[in-house]
Amino acid sequence: MDIEQLRAYCLSKKAVSEDFPFDETTLCFRVAGKIFAITDMAKERLTVNLKCEPVYALELRERYSEVQPGWHMNKKHWNTVDFEGSLSNQFLKALIDHSYEQVIKTLNRAQRTLLEGESL
Template structure:
């Protein structure tokens, strides 16, 4: 997995835009203005912070302790850092991105969800 594939996957999702709100090296993806994924462009190894259901988050950290940890500088209850080069498949990494996106969409207002559907 590399950052280009990750970026293309995120941008292919409905209503997604990319931003650099913190600095010029932290790439943030938002759906309808709400953040669902971010990564440091200069981080080695490549790693991504993704939103996650709190219960699932703990389970994932236990099962994939080398690849999924509590997100640095973020609420560890709701965010994980995922290191795709760890012991997870690309398909599973994409599933985690999908979950993050869906968590954020679910939290949008009904009006914003309808607007997203219309895109």
């Protein structure tokens, strides 16, 4: 998966925005203002930090060399994933989906209701 495929997939998800809050190369994808994916566009290889359930994060790191503890992130909840390794695009999308859902779980009920398009 390349950067444009990453952008297209993340932005296709409901209520997602992108920004560069830290510098001109660190791209963040957010839902309801909370980051679920972050990458440094200046790096030679595309790696993406994705939020992850802690037990699943450890399982992924043990099973896949492309999945490492989150660089400059809380390593309990974040993985850095090499998007140019041998992981399939389908699996990478599943990891993005998991990260998105992990952030959705942290939203309060009103935020989730708005996100789902329901009235309060």
